[in-house]
Structures are given as C-alpha cells and as structure tokens.
Amino acid sequence: xxxxxxxxxxxxxxxxxxxxxxxxxxxxxxxxxxxxxxxxxxxxxxxxxxxxxxxxxxxxxxxxxxxxxxxxxxxxxxxxxxxxxxxxxxxxxxxxxxxxxxxxxxxxxxxxxxxxxxxxxxxxxxxxxxxxxxxxxxxxxxxxxxxxxxxxxxxxxxxxxxxxxxxxxxxxxxxxxxxxxxxxxxxxxxxxxxxxxxxxxxxxxxxxxxxxxxxxxxxxxxxxxxxxxxxxxxxxxxxxxxxxxxxxxxxxxxxxxxxxxxxxxxxxxxxxxxxxxxxxxxxxxxxxxxxxxxxxxxxxxxxxxxxxxxxxxxxxxxxxxxxxxxxxxxxxxxxxxxxxxxxxxxxxxxxxxxxxxxxxxxxxxxxxxxxxxxxxxxxxxxxxxxxxxxxx
Ligand code: IMP
Numbered sequence: 001x002x003x004x005x006x007x008x009x010x011x012x013x014x015x016x017x018x019x020x021x022x023x024x025x026x027x028x029x030x031x032x033x034x035x036x037x038x039x040x041x042x043x044x045x046x047x048x049x050x051x052x053x054x055x056x057x058x059x060x061x062x063x064x065x066x067x068x069x070x071x072x073x074x075x076x077x078x079x080x081x082x083x084x085x086x087x088x089x090x091x092x093x094x095x096x097x098x099x100x101x102x103x104x105x106x107x108x109x110x111x112x113x114x115x116x117x118x119x120x121x122x123x124x125x126x127x128x129x130x131x132x133x134x135x136x137x138x139x140x141x142x143x144x145x146x147x148x149x150x151x152x153x154x155x156x157x158x159x160x161x162x163x164x165x166x167x168x169x170x171x172x173x174x175x176x177x178x179x180x181x182x183x184x185x186x187x188x189x190x191x192x193x194x195x196x197x198x199x200x201x202x203x204x205x206x207x208x209x210x211x212x213x214x215x216x217x218x219x220x221x222x223x224x225x226x227x228x229x230x231x232x233x234x235x236x237x238x239x240x241x242x243x244x245x246x247x248x249x250x251x252x253x254x255x256x257x258x259x260x261x262x263x264x265x266x267x268x269x270x271x272x273x274x275x276x277x278x279x280x281x282x283x284x285x286x287x288x289x290x291x292x293x294x295x296x297x298x299x300x301x302x303x304x305x306x307x308x309x310x311x312x313x314x315x316x317x318x319x320x321x322x323x324x325x326x327x328x329x330x331x332x333x334x335x336x337x338x339x340x341x342x343x344x345x346x347x348x349x350x351x352x353x354x355x356x357x358x359x360x361x362x363x364x365x366x367x368x369x370x371x372x373x374x375x376x377x378x379x380x381x382x383x384x385x386x387x388x389x390x391x392x
Contacts, residue, residue, distance in 0.1 A: 002179075002222055002223050002389075002390065002391060002392055003174075003177060003179065003180070003222045004174075004179065004180035004181065004182065004220070004221065004222045004223070005024065005028075005180075005181055005182070005222065005223045005224075005225060005390075005391070005392070006181075006182040006184065006207060006210055006221055006223065006224045006225065006284075007020055007021055007024070007181060007182065007183055007184055007225055007227060007290075008182075008184035008187075008188065008205070008206065008207060008224065008225070008226055008227065008280075008284050008286075009184050009185075009186055009187030009188060009190075009205060009226075009227055010187060010188050010226035010227060010228045010276070010277055010280030010281070010284070010286070010289065011187045011188065011189060011228065011229060011232050011233070011234075011273075011276055011277075011280070012187050012189050012190055012232065012233065012234040012235070012238075012240075013040075013185075013186040013187040013190050013205075013235070014041075014187075014229070014233055014235065014258075014260070014261070014267060015187060015227040015228060015229045015292055016227055016229060016290075016292030016293060016375060017042060017183065017184055017185070017227045018041075018042025018043050018044045018053065018058050018261075019043070019044055019045070019292070019375060019378055019380075020227055020290055020292070020373065020375065020383075021042065021057070021058040021059070021181060021183045022044045022046070022058045022059075022061055022062075022380065023380055023383055024181055024391065024392065025058060025059040025061070025062045025065060025181060026062055027179060027391075027392035028059060028065065028179045028180065028181040028392060029065065029066065029173070029178040029179045029180065030059070030065065030066045030067075030068060030173050030178050030179070030180045030181070031057040031058060031059025031060075031065055031066075031067050031068070031180075031181045031183055032057060032067075032068040032069075032070055032170070032180065032181070032182050032183060032214055033055070033056075033057050033067075033068070033069050033070060033073055033183050033185060034070040034072045034073065034182060034183075034184075034209050034210050034212075034213030034214045035070075035072045035073060035184075035185060035186075035203040035204055035205055035209040035213045036073060036074070036130065036185035036186055036201060036203050036205065037054075037055060037073055037074040037075060037076065037108060037128060037129075037130050037133070038054035038055045038076055038079045038080075038083075038108075038128050038262070039054075039125070039126040039128045039130045039185075039186070039201060039262060040053075040054055040055070040185035040186065040262065041053075041054055041260065041261025041262035042054075042058050042183075042185075042261070043261045043378070044058060044061060044378075045378040045379050045380075046061055046380070048379075049090075051087075051090065052261050052262075053083065054079065054083055054262060055069065055073070055075065055076075055079065055080055055083060056069070056080075056083055056084070056087070056094070056099060057069065057183050058183060059181065059183075060087060060092060060094060060098060060099065061092060063093075064098075065098065066097070066098065066100065066173075067098055067099045067100070068100045068102075068166055068169070068170070068214070069099070069100065069101045069102060069105060069166075070102050070105065070166050070213045070214035070215070071102040071103075071104035071105050071166060071167070071213060071214065071215060072105070072203060072204070072209055072212055072213020072214065073102070073105045073106075073203075073213065074105065074106045074107070074108050074129075074130060074133040074134060074137070074203075075101065075105050075106070075107055075108060075145060076107075076108035076113070076128065076129060077107065077148070077153070077154070077155035077158075077159055078154075078155065079108075079128075080101075080155075080159075081155060081158060084099075096161040096162050099162055100162060100163075100164050100166060100169060101145060101159065101162045101163050101164070101166075102145065102163075102164070102165075102166035102167075102214075103144065103145050103146035103149075103163050103164065103165060103166070104144055104145065104146065104166070105144065105145045106133055106134070106136070106137045106142045106143065106144055106145070107133070107142070107143045107144070107145060107148045108128070108129040108130070108132075108133040109129070109133070109143065110129075111132070112129030112130075112132035112133045112136065113127070113128065113129035113132075114129075115129070115132040116128065116129045116130065116131055116132050122237070123198060123199055123200075123236060123237055123238075124199070124235070124236030124237035124238075124265075125201075125236065126236075126260075126262050126263050127263070128262070130201060130202055130203075131201075131202045133202075134202035134203060135202070145159070145163055146163065149163055166214060166215060167214065167215025167216065170214050170215060170216050171216070174216065174220055179392050182210045182214075182221070184205055184209075184227075185205060186201045186203075186205040187205060187280075188205065188206055188226075188276075188279065188280040188283055188284065189276060189280075189321075190205055191203075191204055191205045191206045191209075191283075192204060193206075194206050194283050194321070195321065196238045196239050196321050196323065196326065197321060199236065199237050199238025199239070200238075206283050206284050207221070207224055207283070207284040207285060223287045223288070223390050223391075224284055224285050224286055224287055225286060225287060225288050225289065225290060225372065225390060226277070226280050226281060226284060226286040226288075226289040226290070226369070227289070227290050227292060228277055228280075228289045228290065228291055228292070228363075229291075229292050229293050230272065230291050230292065230293050230294045230296065230297050230359075231252065231256075231269060231270060231271060231272055231293070231296070231297065232269070232270040232271065232272060232273050232276065233256075233258050233267040233268065233269055233270070234267060234268045234270070235260045235263070235265050235266075235267045235268070236265075239323050239326035239327050240268055240270055241270070241273060241306065241309060241326050241329060241331060242270035242271040242272070242273045242304075242306045242331060243268050243269070243270040244269050244270055244271060248300070248301075249268070249269045251300065252269045252296060252300065253266060253267065253269050255296050255300075256269070256293055256296040271303075271304040271305065271306055271333065272303075272304070272305045272306065272363065273305075273306045273319075274305055274306060274307050274363070274366040274367060275306065275307075275308070275309065275316075275317065275318065275319040276319055277289070277363070277366075277367045277369075278317075278318065278319065278366070278367055278368070279318065279319035281367055281368070281369045286369045287369070287390055288369060288370050288371065288372035288387060288390040289367065289369050289370075289371055289372070290371070290372060290373040290374070290375065291360060291363065291371055291373070291374050291375065292374075292375040293375065294343065294352075294356060294359075294360075294374055294375065294376055295342070295343050295344040295376040295377050295382070297338060297339075297356075297359070298338075298339060298340065298341060298342055298343055298344075299338070299339075299340050300338055301338050302335050302336070302337060302338055303335070303336045303337075303338045303359060304333040304334065304335055304336070305333065305334045305336065305359075305362060305363065305366070306331050306332065306333055307332050307333070307334055307366060308331075308332035309325060309326070309329035309330070309331060309332070310329055310330040310331070310332055311325045311328065311329040311330075315332055316329070334362070336355070336358060336359055336362060337355045337358075338355060338359075339353035339354075339355040339356050340353075341353045343356060343376050344376050344377040344382060345376075345382075346376055346384060347381070347384060348384060349374070349384055349386055352374075352384075360374065370386075370387055370390075371386055371387070372385070372386055372387040372388075372389075372390040372391065373385055373386060373391075374386065
C-alpha cells in the first residue's frame with residue numbers, strides 16, 4: 001500500500017503539479033510544501049472555477065486535509081494572508097487545523113522583495129524576494145518564523161496560531177500511517193544544485209529538498225513521481241535547447257495557455273526533451289511519471305522528441321547543465337506522427353488515438369520509467385489512470 005507520494009517537477013516548473021496534487025489530495029490526509037515560496041503558482045480548476053495557489057499547499061481545496069508548509073520554504077506573511085483571504089472569499093476555510101507553518105521557515109521581508117525587483121532581472125526571477133530571503137538564511141542573518149512571531153511584527157498575531165514544530169508533527173503523521181503528499185514546487189532544472197545554474201531558483205526543488213525542507217528521513221519517502229509536460233516550457237531566462245520559435249511555438253502557447261501563473265509572463269515552448277526527463281528520473285529516483293497536457297498536442301502536426309545533443313561532432317545522450325553545450329549543441333530529434341482528434345474528453349487509455357499511445361510508449365521507453373497517469377485537460381475529470389500501484 002502506498003503510504004506517501006512525492007510529486008516533483010521534472011522540467012522547468014509549470015508541469016501541472018497543482019492539478020495532479022489536487023487530484024491526489026482527495027485520498028491524502030496531509031499535503032506538504034517543502035521548498036520555495038510564493039514564486040510558485042499552482043493552477044487548479046474546481047467546478048470550472050480557476051484557483052491559483054502560491055504558497056498554501058493545494059490540499060486546502062479539499063475539506064479536512066492538513067496542509068503543511070515546511071522549514072525549507074520562505075514565507076512572505078503579507079502574501080500568505082492575502083492568499084488566505086482570497087480562499088476564504090471563495091468559501092474555502094483556512095484554520096490552524098487545516099494549515100500548519102514551520103517555525104523554522106524563513107521570512108521574506110519587504111527589503112528582500114525590493115532587492116529581488118532591482119537585481120533579479122538577469123535571471124528573470126518572479127520578483128517575489130525568494131533569492132534574497134534564501135541568501136539571508138544561508139548567510140545566517142535571516143529571520144525565522146519563530147523569531148518573527150516573538151517580536152512585534154505586522155502579522156505576528158495572525159501568524160502565531162498556525163506555527164508549529166513541523167518535523168515533530170511529520171513524525172507523528174508518519175507513525176499514524178497518514179497518507180502524505182509532498183508537493184514539489186518549481187522543477188528539477190530550476191533546482192539550485194541540479195538546475196541550469198545560475199538560471200535557477202534558490203532552493204532544492206528535487207527529492208532531497210523533502211528531507212531537509214520538512215525534517216524527515218529519506219527512507220520515509222515511499223513513492224516519487226515526476227510530473228512531466230508532454231512538451232517543455234520555460235519562463236524566465238536561461239538555456240532551453242528544444243525551444244520552438246515562430247508560429248508553432250505561438251500556437252502551442254495559445255492552446256496550452258502557457259502564461260506564468262504568478263507573473264503572467266509568456267512561457268517559451270519546446271519539444272519533449274528526453275535528456276531532461278532521464279536526468280530528472282535519475283536525480284529524483286522516479287518510480288513513475290505523470291504526463292500532463294497531452295491534449296495540447298492534438299492537431300499540431302508531426303511531433304518531435306529530442307534524444308540527443310550533438311556537440312563538437314559527438315552525440316550526448318545524458319543531460320548536462322553545462323551552458324556552453326546547452327547553448328551550442330545541435331539537436332537530435334525523432335519525429336512521430338501526431339493526431340488530430342480532441343482527446344480532452346478521454347477517460348481511458350483505450351480511448352486515445354493510436355498515435356497518442358505511440359507517443360506515450362516512446363517516452364516511456366526512452367526515459368525508462370512507467371507512466372502512471374496521463375492528464376488531458378485542467379479539470380479533475382480529465383485524468384486517465386494507467387497504473388494504480390503508484391498511487392493511493
Ligand atoms: P525565483 O524563484 O523567483 O528566484 O526565480 C528564479 C527562476 O525560477 C526564474 O527563471 C523563474 O521564472 C523561475 N521560477 C520560479 N518559480 C517558478 C515556478 O513556479 N514555475 C516556473 N518557473 C519558476
């Protein structure tokens with residue numbers, strides 16, 4: 001029986017984690033954020049209504065779930081309470097029973113936001129103060145939540161009831177065999193250590209971040225699942241080998257509604273990059289992957305999968321974060337026939353067109369990780385389950 005599941009982005013973020021976490025939350029007891037802050041934007045569509053969560057775990061949309069924000073995150077109290085109010089306006093209750101904040105998380109201060117706005121342009125940050133808050137933490141001059149609520153800060157009183165010792169609480173949940181979802185933010189290639197540095201975020205969005213960001217042991221993590229878009233997108237600056245420029249990129253951006261959930265910026269679009277997916281599977285130890293937004297590829301003509309980077313006459317089959325190679329390589333592509341049918345109403349694998357099945361099979365074969373879910377639209381019902389054994 002699956003006890004807990006980590007859901008991690010395997011590309012540059014925006015893989016559709018919000019929808020999947022929301023879907024899986026139904027059967028979970030606890031949903032946890034372990035890294036990042038309100039740079040994330042998890043878009044969820046419930047009953048046709050769109051909700052965007054930035055910091056609060058997506059489990060908040062289901063009644064009776066415990067949502068945990070771990071010590072590895074950075075918290076802007078003003079944004080947190082604006083998010084809580086927004087949810088409450090939509091009839092979603094947020095109480096100290098449904099939301100827990102780690103006393104050891106670090107606070108994003110107004111000066112961090114100012115600094116990010118001034119200096120984040122080169123990287124193309126979200127301007128939310130994430131980098132400067134983590135910089136303060138690492139250089140040991142940061143402000144932890146526990147110290148923030150002890151002093152007379154603007155949101156101290158409001159924040160205090162939500163603040164707990166999260167590692168202790170997680171241990172209790174694990175001992176009680178609660179079903180836990182670890183909600184990744186950003187993606188493998190935005191990880192501070194394993195991403196395309198310096199075009200990355202300032203935390204570990206890969207699997208190790210779960211342990212350090214919540215205070216739990218590695219052996220407690222049961223299933224690790226990678227969320228993988230059927231193509232690739234990137235927002236912000238940095239290398240993007242399979243980027244599609246021109247009309248086709250525009251068309252995919254429109255159909256896929258590829259605009260940043262936090263900043264509204266247009267995302268760059270690219271072909272499926274098998275090197276990235278293999279790399280993410282290796283770094284995170286994926287047991288399975290979930291392919292999202294397959295519906296966006298309907299009617300787009302021939303599809304391409306990148307299987308190698310040709311650099312100085314040699315074909316490289318393993319991803320590298322070396323920007324010299326990423327920016328100057330030639331891409332080795334496999335071409336596959338696409339499909340015309342609208343697949344957004346498919347509820348079973350058998351209902352997918354043969355070419356869509358072939359596309360999925362090819363990905364599975366190259367990445368060498370089974371696909372457990374295929375998502376064909378933003379709604380909860382647009383979810384095709386292939387392998388239940390990786391899920392609750
Ligand atoms: P920061 O996290 O705001 O410092 O931004 C650093 C980089 O990560 C920029 O390229 C951002 O666009 C990117 N980034 C941060 N959060 C997300 C996210 O949730 N989705 C996609 N990109 C993100």
